[in-house]
Amino acid sequence: MNTLSNSLTESHAESLDRTGLSQGDVSDFFALLKPRVMFLVVFTALVGMVVSHPDVNPVLAFVSLLMIAVGGGASGCLNMWWDADIDAVMTRTRKRPIPAGKIQPGEALAFGLSLTAGSVLILGLASNWLAAGLLAFTIFFYVVIYSMWLKRSTPQNIVIGGAAGALPPVVAQAAVTGHVAWDSIVLFAIIFMWTPPHFWALALVKSSDYERAGIPMMPNVAGPDSTRFQILAYTVLLAPLGMVPVAMGFGGLAYAIVSLVGGLGMLALAIQVYRLRQGEPAMRVAQQLFGFSILYLFLLFATLLAEHGFGFFHPVLG
């Protein structure tokens, strides 16, 4: 914890010391779970489940999905506990509950560990221990490998750390089928390959924020031009990878169209980001790529959900 974070939390710490009671509200504890990230985890996990067409009790599938969501929330909570010092100096994160002084670091740590233990245990009981082990590994990878180790030490932080964000479909498939198959591994690969262009587009816009916090994001270490090239390189790999579900037979006609058009859109914006390097237009197009990348991933997974969950599947091959 740095001095700024300490000074921000001082008044609540004093209050906690006087009363022995937490000063956080329910909404503050909920914010520790990173609800928007949790939604993405649930969404991608749900798709991992439906593409498997499992023969599983719906109650157990629902509980499994809920526990994957809670596990995702626990990761976010433990990440906020560890990163409270850098959250306090970044404009995007300084209002989070710990740097804002609403919740003490120790409370967040206890909350996060309790949720981790609870989610892994109940997922194991509701589904199987392979899924529970994968969930535990995902939380460990995000908190220890990404947050504690990679984030502050290498510009490849979000590339390797992206594996944690890509694992929910794999965990979900393991939960409802008892094994991991190639279709969830392909979904993992799509999210994994999507992460660098997504986060580096944001890092180009917010590079001064990351600079101030001392996080070695790619634009701050290798420079904006190298980052632009790497965004383009990853996008060149991502666009065809997004169409692999069609080749494997679990992406139907609608998915083929969405992944083709979306992939071309990503490529067009990545080329623009690579070409426009100065001033306001460069920032604007990076911001556009960041926004479009969210839409792209959402549409890919929403289309798979519609095809497999709501009967819109029309095979392209065979």
Place this chain on the structure above:
Amino acid sequence: MTDRNSSYRLTPEEQQRRRRRSIALGLTLGILCILLFAITIAKLGPQVLNRPL
């Protein structure tokens, strides 16, 4: 609770927050009980209730 709390009166805002935390904790524990019951029935199947007395 230790002696440090004996002379301190919670402000109305602190009391409100504590009440909301208590309700949330109670609801969470209730949901946990329901989930564990549902998992048990789903795992064992409805026939578990059909047994000679």
